[in-house]
Amino acid sequence: MASSTYITDELRSLRNGGLLQRLRGGDEIAYLITLASAVGILLLVALLVLELWSNSQPTVKTFGWSFLTSSKWDPNSGKFGALPFIYGTCVTSLLALIIAVPLGVASSIFLAEMAPPKFSNILTFLIELLAAVPSVIYGLLGIFILVPLIRAYLVPVLTKTLGFLPIFQGDFYGVSFLSAGLVLSVMVVPFIISVSREVLIAVPVEQREAALALGATKWEATWQIVIPNASTGIIGSVFLALARALGETMAVTMVIGNTPKITASLLSPGYSIAAVIANEFAEASGSLYISSLIFLGLVLFGLTIVINAMARLLILTTSRRGV
Amino acid sequence: MMMEISARRRVTNAVMLSLSGICTLLVIGVLFFILGYLLWEGARSLNLDFFTKLPKPSGETGGGMANAIVGSGKVLLIATLIGVPIGFLAGVFLAEYSGKMFAFTLRYTVDLLNGVPSIVVGIVAYALVVRPMGHFSALAGGVALGIMMIPIAVRTTEEFLRSVPNSMREGAMALGATKAKTIFTVVVPAAISGLLSGMMLNLARVAGETAPLLFTALGNMFWSHGWLQPIATLPVMIYNYALAPDEDLHQQAWAAGFVLLALVLVINITARLIIARGAAGLRR
Amino acid sequence: MATPQRQVLSESTMPPPASDVIDPVKTHAVCKLKATSLNFYYGSFQALHDISIDISSNKITAFIGPSGCGKSTFLRTMNRMNEALRNTRVEGDLRLDNEDLFSINVTDVRRRVGMVFQKSNPFPKTIFDNVAYGLRVNGIRKKSVIEGAVEKSLQRAALWSEVKDKLHKPASALSGGQQQRLCIARALAVEPEVLLLDEPCSALDPIATLKIEELLFQLKTLTTIVIVTHNMQQAARLADYTGFFLLGKLIEFDDTKKIFQNPSKKETEDYVTGRFG
Numbered sequence: 115m116a117s118s119t120y121i122t123d124e125l126r127s128l129r130n131g132g133l134l135q136r137l138r139g140g141d142e143i144a145y146l147i148t149l150a151s152a153v154g155i156l157l158l159v160a161l162l163v164l165e166l167w168s169n170s171q172p173t174v175k176t177f178g179w180s181f182l183t184s185s186k187w188d189p190n191s192g193k194f195g196a197l198p199f200i201y202g203t204c205v206t207s208l209l210a211l212i213i214a215v216p217l218g219v220a221s222s223i224f225l226a227e228m229a230p231p232k233f234s235n236i237l238t239f240l241i242e243l244l245a246a247v248p249s250v251i252y253g254l255l256g257i258f259i260l261v262p263l264i265r266a267y268l269v270p271v272l273t274k275t276l277g278f279l280p281i282f283q284g285d286f287y288g289v290s291f292l293s294a295g296l297v298l299s300v301m302v303v304p305f306i307i308s309v310s311r312e313v314l315i316a317v318p319v320e321q322r323e324a325a326l327a328l329g330a331t332k333w334e335a336t337w338q339i340v341i342p343n344a345s346t347g348i349i350g351s352v353f354l355a356l357a358r359a360l361g362e363t364m365a366v367t368m369v370i371g372n373t374p375k376i377t378a379s380l381l382s383p384g385y386s387i388a389a390v391i392a393n394e395f396a397e398a399s400g401s402l403y404i405s406s407l408i409f410l411g412l413v414l415f416g417l418t419i420v421i422n423a424m425a426r427l428l429i430l431t432t433s434r435r436g437v
Numbered sequence: 438m439m440m441e442i443s444a445r446r447r448v449t450n451a452v453m454l455s456l457s458g459i460c461t462l463l464v465i466g467v468l469f470f471i472l473g474y475l476l477w478e479g480a481r482s483l484n485l486d487f488f489t490k491l492p493k494p495s496g497e498t499g500g501g502m503a504n505a506i507v508g509s510g511k512v513l514l515i516a517t518l519i520g521v522p523i524g525f526l527a528g529v530f531l532a533e534y535s536g537k538m539f540a541f542t543l544r545y546t547v548d549l550l551n552g553v554p555s556i557v558v559g560i561v562a563y564a565l566v567v568r569p570m571g572h573f574s575a576l577a578g579g580v581a582l583g584i585m586m587i588p589i590a591v592r593t594t595e596e597f598l599r600s601v602p603n604s605m606r607e608g609a610m611a612l613g614a615t616k617a618k619t620i621f622t623v624v625v626p627a628a629i630s631g632l633l634s635g636m637m638l639n640l641a642r643v644a645g646e647t648a649p650l651l652f653t654a655l656g657n658m659f660w661s662h663g664w665l666q667p668i669a670t671l672p673v674m675i676y677n678y679a680l681a682p683d684e685d686l687h688q689q690a691w692a693a694g695f696v697l698l699a700l701v702l703v704i705n706i707t708a709r710l711i712i713a714r715g716a717a718g719l720r721r
Numbered sequence: 722m723a724t725p726q727r728q729v730l731s732e733s734t735m736p737p738p739a740s741d742v743i744d745p746v747k748t749h750a751v752c753k754l755k756a757t758s759l760n761f762y763y764g765s766f767q768a769l770h771d772i773s774i775d776i777s778s779n780k781i782t783a784f785i786g787p788s789g790c791g792k793s794t795f796l797r798t799m800n801r802m803n804e805a806l807r808n809t810r811v812e813g814d815l816r817l818d819n820e821d822l823f824s825i826n827v828t829d830v831r832r833r834v835g836m837v838f839q840k841s842n843p844f845p846k847t848i849f850d851n852v853a854y855g856l857r858v859n860g861i862r863k864k865s866v867i868e869g870a871v872e873k874s875l876q877r878a879a880l881w882s883e884v885k886d887k888l889h890k891p892a893s894a895l896s897g898g899q900q901q902r903l904c905i906a907r908a909l910a911v912e913p914e915v916l917l918l919d920e921p922c923s924a925l926d927p928i929a930t931l932k933i934e935e936l937l938f939q940l941k942t943l944t945t946i947v948i949v950t951h952n953m954q955q956a957a958r959l960a961d962y963t964g965f966f967l968l969g970k971l972i973e974f975d976d977t978k979k980i981f982q983n984p985s986k987k988e989t990e991d992y993v994t995g996r997f998g
Contacts, residue, residue, distance in 0.1 A: 121870055122912045125832065125859050144617035145534055151526035152535070152543055155587060159546050162553070162584075165564045220460035228454055229461075237465060239709070244468050246705045248645025250672045251694050254679050255471055258687070300467055307464065331450035361554030363648040364676060388556045388648070395560070396652040408564075411557045422552040604842040608904070610805060612855035612911060613832030622858065627845045 170409035172401045181409065187374040187390075189398070194406040196413060198374035202291065202384040203414070206366060207359040209295025209380065210302050215352055217299075218306030222348075225307065226314035227336050238311060245304040253368035256297040261288040261369060264296065269381065284379040289371035292380040297365045302355040309354060309429065313347030314340060350428030357421040361414060363388035387414045472698075479695020482688040487696075492658050492669075498685045502693055504660050505669040508575070511661075512654055512670055513644055515579025516586055520643075521636060524590020531591065532598035533620050543591075551588035558584050559649035567653055575661060575668040578654025582643045589642070593635030597628040630715040637708035641701045647672035671697050753778035753945045754799060754834070754915055759813035761791075761798055763806075768794050770970045772813070776915070781937060781946045783960035783977070785953055787997065791969040792949045796917050799947070800834040801827050817914065832859055835913030839920040841900035843892035843907075848884050851892045851903055855911040870910050877943065878906035879936050898929025905936065909944075916940065918948040922955065934959055953993060957981050965989045 173181055173194065184195025221241075225234045269286045276282050286292075317340050325335035341348070371383020372393055387410050398404045486501040493500035527547075531540055562581035567573055601624045609619040625632070654668050656677065661668035671693055678690035754776040761769035769791050776782050784792035797803045798811060804827060815822040822830050832855070843851050852871045861867060871888075875881040880902045884895070892903055901921060908916060918937070922930040937946055937959060950956050956963050957977060964974040965988070973980060973989045984990045991997060 121856070121861070121866070121910075124861055124866065125911065140617035140621075141615045144620065148526045148530035148534060151523050152530040152539075154523060155527050155550070155591070156543065156546055158584070158587075159550050161565075162550075162561050165561050166557070169560075169564055217460045217463065220457040221464050224454075224457035224461045228457065237461065240468055241464060243702060243705060244464075244471075246641060246645075246701055247471065248647070248672060248697060248701060250645065250647045250675050250679075251471075251475065251698055254675060254690060254694050255474065257679055259474060303464055331446050333450040333453040334446065337453070357552060361556070363554070363556045364672075368676070368679060388554060391556050391560070392648055392651055395563075396655065408560055411554075411560045414554055415557050418552050418554055419549060422548070426548070602842075604838060604840060605844060607802065607805070607838065608842040608844065608907075609854070609858070611800065611802060611831055611836040611838075612858060612907065613828045614854075614858040615828050616805075618858050622854075623844055 166408060166412045166415065170405050170412050172405035173409045174405075176402060181406070182413070185374075185376055189394070189400075189403050192400075192402060194402065196387075196406075196410055198376050199385050199387040199390050199410060200413070201376045202294075202370065202386040203360055203388070203417075205291050205380070205384065206294040206298055206370065206386055207356055209291065210298035210359045211352065211356060213296065213299035214303040214306055214355060218303045218351075218355075219310055219348060221303075222307045222310035222314060223336060223341075226311045227332070227340065234311075238308070241304050241307050245308065247301075249301070249362060249364040250368075252297055252301055252365040256293065256365055256369040260297060261293050264288075264293055268292075273381075280378040281380045284377070284381050286381040287371070287383065289369055289383050290381050291370065291384045294366045294370040294384070294386070295380070297369055298359050298362060301362060301365060302359050305355045305358060306351050309351035310344070310348045313344040313351070313429070316347075317343045346428050350425045350430075353421050353425030353428060357418050357425060360421065361388060361418050363392050367392050387411075475691070475695055475698055478688075478691040479693075479698075482692040483695060484692075487689070487692050491660070492674075494658070495681070495683070500689075502669070502671065502674055502689065504657060505671045505674045505693070506696070508654070508657070508661060508668040509644065509670045509672070511575050511664070511668060512578040512582060512650070513640065515576060515664065516582035516643055517636075517640065519580060519583030520586025520639070521590055524587045525594050525632075527587075528591045528594025529598065529620060529625075531595040533616070533624070547588045547591045550584070551592075554648075555585060555646055556648040556651075559651060559653055562649060562653045570665070572665075573653060573655035573667040574665045575654055576664050578650045578668065578670065579664075581649035581653045582646060585646065585649065586639050586643055589639045590636065593639070594632060597631035597635065598624055600631070601627045630711050634708035634711040634715070637704050637711075641704040641708070644704070645672060645697060645701050647676055651676075750777040750780065752776070753818065754947075755814075755816045755819075756795075756799070757814040757816075759795070759798060759811065759815065761794060761803065761812075762810040764808045768969050769798070770968075772971045774964060774971060774974055776945060776947055777962065778945050779941055780961040781941055781948065781959050782962045782964065783956035784947070784949045784964050784966055785951070785956050785992070786966035786972075787992065788951070790966040792964075792966040793919050794969075795966065795971075796919055796947065796949050797836075799915070800831050800836050800917055802831070802836065828859075832911050833913055834915045834917060835908035835911065836917045836919065837901070837904050837908050837921050840924050841897065841904045843895075843900050843903055846892065847889045848892050848895070848903060849888040852907050852910050855907060859911060871906075874906040874910040875903075877909050877940065878902045879932065880906055896929075898925050898932060901925060901929070901933060902936065905933070909940075913944060915945045915947065918946065920949055920951060923951065930955075953981070965992060967992070 177184065177194065181194065182196050182200070184193075185197040186193045186195045187198055225238055229237065265286060265288055269292075272282045321339055321343060322335050325339040326332070330338070366386050367389040370386060370389055372385055372389060373383040374385045374390070375382065377384070391407050391411055395404070395407050398407055486499065488501060488506065489503050490499070490501035491504055492502065527543065531543060535543070558581050562577050562584065566577035566580050570577070605623055605627055606619050609623045610616070614622070650670050650673050654670055654673070656673050657667045657669040675690050675693045675697065678686040678693070681687070752775040756772055756774050759769055759772040760767060772795055784796065786792050794803070799815065801822065803809050803811065817830075817833060822834075844854060846854070849871055852874050853867050856867050856870055872881065875884060880899060883899060884903075887894075892900065895903060905921075922933055925933070934955065937948070940946060948956075948959065960977045962974065963977040963980040965972045965980060965984075965986075967988055973984060973986045975985075980989060981993050984993060
């Protein structure tokens with residue numbers, strides 16, 4: 115029986131370590147280190163906002179809020195206005211949504227309601243891989259594939275059929291709002307599909323069955339019952355996609371044309387907030403130039419915060435309602 | 438009368454459902470087109486030089502992106518060393534220690550950080566690292582990407598630690614383990630496959646980022662020594678070469694795109710497989 | 722008050738109930754764990770009311786009672802596991818060999834008062850590492866010591882012969898009953914002075930249950946056992962002493978034979994005769 119107390123003796127002798135023992139037990143240290151990391155993140159974000167704000171000051175002081183409404187961007191003469199970029203960001207994002215939302219929602223319906231589960235899962239997996247493709251690669255494909263294709267096939271058709279509309283007038287050189295909008299739509303569609311599909315799947319089977327039992331066709335059940343149930347979530351996915359589109363930099367820069375102009379025509383080159391920062395920041399000189407670019411960054415940040423918050427609210431509402 | 442309506446509804450049904458199928462096909466078609474074209478063009482332009490030679494000065498043909506490949510590796514290393522520990526530890530705090538109020542604040546802030554456009558992160562890294570140092574550097578690029586890694590690291594860690602059942606924690610504590618020991622010797626190992634694959638997905642996402650590197654790491658036509666010099670990275674090279682008026686450089690951009698995409702997709706697929714297998718194991 | 726038809730004891734092939742044997746030690750029963758006026762609160766809800774009990778050394782004590790009566794809560798108070806939950810408060814006195822358990826470091830308490838849970842919870846590690854965990858976490862590093870202790874614990878848990886060739890396989894590969902015995906071995910490795918078991922057989926089939934009951938019977942000589950069970954027959958088979966809990970109070974605590982054959986309190990009688998619960 116002596117061996118049975120051996121462990122106990124060992125443990126007892128180890129216990130008498132005192133402070134060192136407690137330290138090695140690690141509770142205080144672990145708590146402090148993890149807390150420090152958490153607080154560190156809070157401080158980092160605060161620092162981030164602070165840096166953006168303080169570095170924008172020269173522009174804020176010089177132009178005030180008229181910076182946001184002025185459309186003159188001429189670094190050489192010290193004139194800076196944000197409107198062309200805000201315009202370009204909005205136009206390209208809107209165009210992207212107009213294309214991506216119908217396509218995305220329709221696909222998500224197919225994947226959630228129509229396709230057999232295994233098939234649907236494989237397809238969804240592939241579509242989510244689309245979301246993982248880096249932006250610069252979309253840009254590459256945009257420049258060398260999409261733009262020539264648009265120039266060769268799409269634009270002639272558009273000008274011939276819809277050329278009377280102001281949005282399709284003017285010369286087309288390849289780089290344009292249209293090209294950027296199309297590339298963006300490809301980048302944004304996977305998000306819409308992914309989230310919408312999940313929201314649709316979450317609608318209880320009982321709802322569908324109730325509709326079908328009353329004699330509705332599959333489409334009618336889907337369109338009239340399932341989608342309204344999931345509508346808030348789907349709108350949430352659209353907002354998510356919008357937030358992504360607003361901040362998208364590389365693909366847009368490579369195909370938008372980098373011209374700070376405000377025109378009605380989608381065929382003309384333009385500029386976006388992210389694109390101008392990407393293009394001009396490294397070579398910008400003079401504190402006013404730099405601070406204007408940084409202020410633009412702050413504006414973009416603010417926009418995405420608002421859109422993201424709305425998106426989360428919508429998606430959260432859907433899931434909480436236990437749709 | 439009833440028959441007519443029935444027919445119309447049936448037709449609508451068929452048409453609408455086919456349309457949705459067609460849309461899906463379109464989307465999948467684009468995916469295969471992207472991958473296919475990239476594979477084709479990229480594989481065509483890929484050769485040994487790509488992996489071993491430095492870029493040639495403008496005008497000359499040939500050369501490769503050896504420095505960019507290594508450069509991406511270095512920048513990603515710094516990013517991982519910054520983003521993963523901070524994110525992981527904060528995630529541990531959220532899952533194991535935090536009170537409700539603080540947890541809500543932290544989660545909200547982390548989501549905020551996640552929503553910052555990548556170009557804006559680049560600006561911040563510029564202000565925090567490049568400006569005080571006076572020059573561009575791999576470190577600055579690593580800081581920018583590291584900041585982008587933090588939110589996902591936090592979320593993944595919290596999610597997977599929470600998924601470990603409480604009975605494990607109780608079992609360890611009942612044997613005399615302190616809370617810290619329980620977390621690091623039982624809970625974390627239990628969640629390890631999820632944590633690892635989450636980090637891989639995180640890395641894959643950041644590996645393709647270009648915008649934050651444009652004015653932090655900048656670029657370099659030669660080898661970069663140490664961590665404090667401007668450094669070439671794969672995504673930035675693609676960007677620069679694609680816009681250059683040189684056909685040879687375009688080919689190299691395709692090759693680089695191929696390599697980058699291959700890397701990102703391989704990491705992605707591996708990570709998802711690990712998660713899938715982990716979930717299956719848990720269902721026993 | 723006692724009539725033959727109210728006998729709950731099954732006089733079958735089970736070993737004679739512990740309390741039947743004339744136990745010379747019984748009259749000198751040593752108190753191992755002593756609770757005095759223990760109150761426990763979840764927030765503002767009082768879950769335990771003024772519990773006082775002496776747990777005798779090297780005996781099996783059972784806690785019985787309907788669901789929610791507080792028997793598990795009290796069990797978890799004895800190794801201070803409830804402190805891991807938020808917003809709880811405990812009042813009163815708890816002594817192990819006359820040492821105040823509330824003044825010792827909590828991890829020490831848990832090493833000396835071990836616990837086996839209702840649903841087996843092996844760690845996602847190998848069988849060997851599971852049993853060795855308690856030793857390692859408490860600071861023991863020597864390989865030979867650990868190996869010896871692991872083998873000994875697995876033998877004491879009647880599991881050694883079944884696993885000795887697969888010590889480095891994952892514990893998850895074992896059956897439910899084996900896993901529970903593994904958890905017992907794991908608890909035994911750190912040589913606890915008291916072993917608490919919270920309905921250890923409720924998730925197991927009758928054969929596995931039998932194996933564990935035989936095991937507990939033998940472990941009595943090694944350590945003090947306290948077992949919570951919703952199965953009265955199990956208490957009657959195993960326990961020297963039984964305590965009946967109801968609504969957070971300890972209604973009656975006595976020799977098992979007396980509780981089941983001749984209870985003093987009406988509530989006890991109602992419960993053991995199956996009028997409720």
